[in-house]
Amino acid sequence: MNAATSLFVAAAAPELFIIPTESTWGKIPGVCTGGEGILPVMISNGEAGLCELDKKILNAVQKDFPLTSHPFKEMAKQVGLNEEQFILRVKYLKGKGFIRRLGGVFDSKKLGFISTLVALRVSPEKLEQVAERVSLLPGVTHNYQREHYFNLWFTLVIPTPSKLEETLQAVQKYEGVEKLLNLPAQKLFKIGVNFKI
DSSP states (O other), X not given: OOTTTOEEEEEETTEEEEEESSTTTTOSTTOOOOSTTOOOOBXXXXXXXXXXXXXXXXXXXHSOOOOSSOHHHHHHHHHXXXXXXXXXXXXXXXXXXXXXXXXXXXXXXXXXXXXXXXXXXXXXXXXXXXXXXXXXXXXXXXXXXXXXXXXXXXXXXXXXXXXXXXXXXXXXXXXXXXXXXXXXXXXXXXOOOOOOO
């Protein structure tokens, strides 16, 4: 075997795939590399990318997540893998940043919770510390820095109005917080966002 035809054997529990090391990586239908002991998929410019199987997995985990004792087993069947392979691939995709979070989204209002959007004006030198503290609060679902007078925004889902007030008062006292604006939802618009990959 010469360099042009050399092969790597990539273990994708439990099968073995033989993957060419050339620019054809990522062009082999249904075969992905990457994950534990597996090479990353290569795209034409030489950077790691997504193969067709990865795209199918990303589409599967975004929509109609099965509410069963083995949801990954059901999704694995949809893309032609077994449960273990599917889970390994999802872990790989999460580790590479293609998946940020995998979890349920609940209708907090139907569960009796209240939610609000909070805007903070934080002194620039304390912004990072305040953001870290806010992110640790129970009930914070999003926390983002903004280029705005109010430079830190977060959503808060909390069980009772008294707990909401208590939490907001505590945040107002964080060192560096100059102003807090509580913006409770007047009308809820829930938009389902799925990205076809």
